[in-house]
Amino acid sequence: MLQALKKQVHTIVHKQAMSTKSAHSSIVDYGVVSPTLNVPEGAQVATYGAGCFWGVEHMYRKHFAKRGLIDCKVGYAGGAMTSPTYNQVCTGGTGHAEVVQLSFDPKTVSYYDLTLFFFRMHDPTTLNSQGPDRGSQYRSAIFYHSDAQKTDAERARDVAQEKYFPGARIVTQIVKADSFWDAEKYHQKYLQNNPGGYECPSHYLRGESQL
Numbered sequence: 001m002l003q004a005l006k007k008q009v010h011t012i013v014h015k016q017a018m019s020t021k022s023a024h025s026s027i028v029d030y031g032v033v034s035p036t037l038n039v040p041e042g043a044q045v046a047t048y049g050a051g052c053f054w055g056v057e058h059m060y061r062k063h064f065a066k067r068g069l070i071d072c073k074v075g076y077a078g079g080a081m082t083s084p085t086y087n088q089v090c091t092g093g094t095g096h097a098e099v100v101q102l103s104f105d106p107k108t109v110s111y112y113d114l115t116l117f118f119f120r121m122h123d124p125t126t127l128n129s130q131g132p133d134r135g136s137q138y139r140s141a142i143f144y145h146s147d148a149q150k151t152d153a154e155r156a157r158d159v160a161q162e163k164y165f166p167g168a169r170i171v172t173q174i175v176k177a178d179s180f181w182d183a184e185k186y187h188q189k190y191l192q193n194n195p196g197g198y199e200c201p202s203h204y205l206r207g208e209s210q211l
Contacts, residue, residue, distance in 0.1 A: 032145065032177050038071035039103045046104065046114055046149070047077055047177050049097035049141035050122035051130025055203035056100045058191040059121050060114075063205075068109030073101050074188060076181045077143050078173075086184055092135045099143065101180055112152040115142065119160035123202045125168035131202040140170075143177035150174060164206050 033045050050056045053074035060072055076084050079096030089096045104114065122130055124140040144150040153174050161170050191197050 032180055034073045034075060034101055034180055034182050036182055037073050037101055037103050040070065042105070042107075043070055043103045044106050044111060045101060045145055046111055047099055047101045047143040047145070047180065048115075048118045049077065049099040049139060049143070049173075050118060050124075051098070051138045051140075051202060052133055052198070052200045053098040053100050053183065053187065054190040054197065055199045056098075056122070057189070058199070059203060059205075060100060060102060060117075061189075061192070063117065064104070064109060064114070068105045068107075070103040070105060072103075073182060074190075075099055075101060075183045077101075077177065077179060078141060078175065079179070082179075082181075084181055086187065089137050090135070092137060096137060096181075097139050097141050098137050098183075099141070099180070110152075111149055112156055115153050115156040116160060117205075118142070119156060119170070119172070120164060120206045121203055122200075124157075124160070124170045124172040125165055126202075127171050131200045133200055139173065141173040141175065143175060143180075145177050150176075 033039065037045070039045060048056065057072050057074050060069060076089050076094075076096035077099045079089070079094040081088070081094045084094045084096055088094050089098065102114065122140065126140070128134065128136045128139050130138045130140075142153045144153055157170055157172060157174065191199065
């Protein structure tokens, strides 16, 4: 029922946005890093899939806005087709995951800490689903941008497995980032612009200390 409601909300907002521009006009092809992401000199980039990207973006902005987060975009990664739309990704046929791409200051917050937070803020033990949201687009995935990020991602996974999910196996994909497509403009900062909008119930911080 929640999934159906979420799709209805997406449809309504999508129609409103499309009344002024075409579906592809807000989607930009840039490769691995979004061209709309602010990445100043010395900054690094991280890309995570943890279910509905509305809530993932919201949580990272909430917890890291003053702790090293520079910018954040939601989009699509891990699929085969170019310039996918939200409706196409929702079919599950494109192979993309809904993801959040972050730029951050590594002098203030480490990639490891951002990644451990990723494991804590969703359920990485459910295959192709988060809460009531079902489909490969909601899979748990880390798209690493360097060998060092891959090493840190694997280390964070092992720590999270032992500390936060001892009773179930983490199924998060850890794969090299090879493409990123900005989601449509109305998805960006969705919960900031639409307070009270849909939030996946599996998006909450597990474990000790509220960051």
